[in-house]
Amino acid sequence: MSKQINSPKNRWKGIVLMLFCSICLCTGQLIWKLMPNFSLIHIIGGFFIFGIGALAMIFAYRYGDLSVLQPINSTSYVFSLILGSLIFQEQITSLKITGVAMIMIGVILLGISGNT
Numbered sequence: 001m002s003k004q005i006n007s008p009k010n011r012w013k014g015i016v017l018m019l020f021c022s023i024c025l026c027t028g029q030l031i032w033k034l035m036p037n038f039s040l041i042h043i044i045g046g047f048f049i050f051g052i053g054a055l056a057m058i059f060a061y062r063y064g065d066l067s068v069l070q071p072i073n074s075t076s077y078v079f080s081l082i083l084g085s086l087i088f089q090e091q092i093t094s095l096k097i098t099g100v101a102m103i104m105i106g107v108i109l110l111g112i113s114g115n116t
Contacts, residue, residue, distance in 0.1 A: 014064030018072040024053025026079040
């Protein structure tokens with residue numbers, strides 16, 4: 001890879017794109033969960049948003065290391081927890097908060113290690 005692609009600015013582009021990917025993947029799955037009786041519009045909408053997330057992932061890999069960017073996808077668990085609570089009134093327990101905190105600590109550590 002050239003130095004321009006590995007610049008710190010471009011690494012942040014990869015991280016932001018991967019976070020966007022994570023949000024799209026989570027949102028696409030949420031739409032599928034919301035669909036009543038396999039509504040075609042929900043299936044297509046979910047796949048469309050899921051596809052946008054997949055494209056964002058492809059572009060993100062141009063700007064960073066796989067070992068840093070791929071674990072950022074695990075932030076989708078955080079978004080799922082939040083959306084589940086807001087939309088489906090699922091309970092957020094201390095065990096879930098602990099799990100999410102561990103995921104976020106891991107993502108942050110990987111992000112930091114990728115910048116050295």
